[in-house]
Amino acid sequence: MGYGQAPHILIVGGGYVGMYTALRLRRKLHGDEATITVVEPNSYMTYQPFLPEAAAGNLEPRHVVVPLRKVLKGCRIISGHVVMVSHEQRTASIQPLLGDAFDLKYDILVICPGSVARTLPIPGLAEQGIGFKSAAEAIYLRNQVISRLDAAASATDAAVRRRALTFLFIGGGYAGIEALAELEDMARDACSYYPDLAPADMRWVLVEATGRILPEVSPAMGLYTVKQLEHRGIQVKLNTRVESLLDGNVVLDDGERFEAGTVVWTAGVKPNPMLARTDLPLDERGRLRATAFLQVDGVADAWTAGDCAAVPDLTKGEGATTGPSAQHAVRQARRLAENLLAELRHEPIRPYEHSYAGSVASLGLHKGVAEIYGVRLRGWPAWLMHRTYHLSRVPTVNRKARVVADWTLALFFRREIVSLGSFADPRAEFRRVATPASAPAAGTHAAPGMPAAVDGPAADSAADSTADKAVPAASTFPGTPAAAPAPPGTPAPPATAAEANSQAAQRRS
Numbered sequence: 001m002g003y004g005q006a007p008h009i010l011i012v013g014g015g016y017v018g019m020y021t022a023l024r025l026r027r028k029l030h031g032d033e034a035t036i037t038v039v040e041p042n043s044y045m046t047y048q049p050f051l052p053e054a055a056a057g058n059l060e061p062r063h064v065v066v067p068l069r070k071v072l073k074g075c076r077i078i079s080g081h082v083v084m085v086s087h088e089q090r091t092a093s094i095q096p097l098l099g100d101a102f103d104l105k106y107d108i109l110v111i112c113p114g115s116v117a118r119t120l121p122i123p124g125l126a127e128q129g130i131g132f133k134s135a136a137e138a139i140y141l142r143n144q145v146i147s148r149l150d151a152a153a154s155a156t157d158a159a160v161r162r163r164a165l166t167f168l169f170i171g172g173g174y175a176g177i178e179a180l181a182e183l184e185d186m187a188r189d190a191c192s193y194y195p196d197l198a199p200a201d202m203r204w205v206l207v208e209a210t211g212r213i214l215p216e217v218s219p220a221m222g223l224y225t226v227k228q229l230e231h232r233g234i235q236v237k238l239n240t241r242v243e244s245l246l247d248g249n250v251v252l253d254d255g256e257r258f259e260a261g262t263v264v265w266t267a268g269v270k271p272n273p274m275l276a277r278t279d280l281p282l283d284e285r286g287r288l289r290a291t292a293f294l295q296v297d298g299v300a301d302a303w304t305a306g307d308c309a310a311v312p313d314l315t316k317g318e319g320a321t322t323g324p325s326a327q328h329a330v331r332q333a334r335r336l337a338e339n340l341l342a343e344l345r346h347e348p349i350r351p352y353e354h355s356y357a358g359s360v361a362s363l364g365l366h367k368g369v370a371e372i373y374g375v376r377l378r379g380w381p382a383w384l385m386h387r388t389y390h391l392s393r394v395p396t397v398n399r400k401a402r403v404v405a406d407w408t409l410a411l412f413f414r415r416e417i418v419s420l421g422s423f424a425d426p427r428a429e430f431r432r433v434a435t436p437a438s439a440p441a442a443g444t445h446a447a448p449g450m451p452a453a454v455d456g457p458a459a460d461s462a463a464d465s466t467a468d469k470a471v472p473a474a475s476t477f478p479g480t481p482a483a484a485p486a487p488p489g490t491p492a493p494p495a496t497a498a499e500a501n502s503q504a505a506q507r508r509s
């Protein structure tokens with residue numbers, strides 16, 4: 001290896017793997033041993049396991065993200081998407097959040113753009129559904145659930161009310177189960193503020209295509225969780241598939257039909273599709289082929305880890321790969337950084353080996369399920385374990401202190417039940433008064449100046465990712481295929497630098 005001057009390390013994605021790798025490299029690199037650039041559309045790394053608590057209002061959303069510029073001092077941060085990589089040319093095409101796309105030269109590539117929601121071609125899904133992977137989605141869902149309670153409590157039409165109070169979750173992995181359980185818990189709590197609403201008026205439905213939920217824990221714990229959810233009145237439909245969601249009319253393959261005002265898609269993830277726009281080797285599932293040393297298989301100067309990579313799982317049999325989890329991502333980032341440093345210094349590198357410790361999941365305040373190294377916990381001990389574990393894992397002392405402060409306050413005061421959904425379009429009222437001839441759109445029942453918050457795709461997409469201005473709209477669905485909901489007017493990330501430049505030219509003209 002001879003890079004001439006100090007090698008330039010390019011890190012694609014500032015999530016778990018990207019941020020932890022950059023952090024470790026920066027700490028351990030001497031002076032000008034190498035330079036580091038991180039390309040990431042968000043200005044922060046998201047601690048995803050805390051998203052359900054952020055959605056439920058137990059944690060302030062800003063406290064579950066880590067500002068990259070604050071923690072990665074000494075690294076160059078580029079806010080944008082890597083749209084293409086020619087590793088042979090050691091060049092990445094970057095579309096910054098603003099302005100023209102450009103090419104960036106590098107010597108060493110660390111590619112870790114994670115995963116996106118794995119969707120299916122279900123009619124109506126793209127228009128009605130929302131995922132649960134980003135802080136923007138968590139904030140949106142919190143506003144959405146509370147705004148549905150507000151709308152239902154004031155509605156006179158029984159069908160409108162029933163639809164607003166029906167919440168459908170599709171997919172029973174830990175992200176879906178935690179999001180469902182935490183939001184239901186919040187909504188149940190909120191009902192006490194609405195004299196016209198009782199928890200029994202709400203309908204929460206989980207649809208799962210397989211015969212069990214929480215595949216990350218043992219079948220017995222999965223069954224326990226189903227019973228807990230059912231005990232709370234949540235309908236769990238196993239071995240069931242959604243056939244259509246057109247206009248919020250849900251059709252299931254067991255023949256059942258109902259209307260839902262909120263549809264959350266949590267049916268797993270797939271590798272980021274941007275990987276297909278690289279000249280790196282992919283496996284049949286679209287993941288980067290990786291070695292146990294976290295190098296891209298058969299390619300010099302290219303490293304990978306996390307949700308986007310097929311990393312051999314040395315603790316299991318031949319052909320097994322590590323699953324998409326924060327547990328692996330954090331540990332792989334550490335090994336990747338150590339190996340990259342060792343390679344720079346012509347020292348031996350070591351394989352990644354970690355046997356999955358288990359899972360912890362929160363099911364609402366004081367409720368949870370956990371299975372760690374075979375030890376099974378239920379109820380509040382599991383919930384306590386969930387909080388202790390994640391507090392120990394969330395990066396930086398600053399974040400830990402803020403999370404503890406949020407939890408401590410919640411011991412003394414009940415959570416805030418307020419929907420700030422109008423943050424979605426803060427200029428709406430101003431537009432209305434500044435446009436004398438404006439009138440409410442036909443077919444909506446919204447009061448002038450209010451988003452059409454009762455039901456429906458228009459309302460949903462309008463109230464989308466900009467619900468909290470701390471989360472830039474352009475970063476809501478990074479790398480999501482065109483089918484996913486995007487804020488109106490948000491262009492899909494361009495496939496190539498040329499395409500990006502032509503889009504920028506169109507915007508200017």
Ligand SMILES: Cc1cc2nc3c(=O)[nH]c(=O)nc-3n(C[C@H](O)[C@H](O)[C@H](O)COP(=O)(O)OP(=O)(O)OC[C@H]3O[C@@H](n4cnc5c(N)ncnc54)[C@H](O)[C@@H]3O)c2cc1C
Pocket residue numbers: 012013014015016017018039040041042045046047048049050051052080081082083112113114115132133134174175272274305306307308324325326327328329360478479
């Ligand atoms: C709600 C939820 C709860 C979870 N809970 C747990 C849990 O309790 N335990 C657990 O072990 N795991 C959990 N996970 C899974 C865990 O968060 C992921 O496995 C982990 O984040 C993977 O890390 P990563 O670095 O591969 O991807 P990410 O952390 O997703 O990072 C990828 C980054 O790449 C960026 N990016 C995407 N495209 C581009 C591009 N073209 N150019 C530049 N950057 C790009 C993205 O913006 C993102 O920041 C949870 C996930 C979710 C969604």
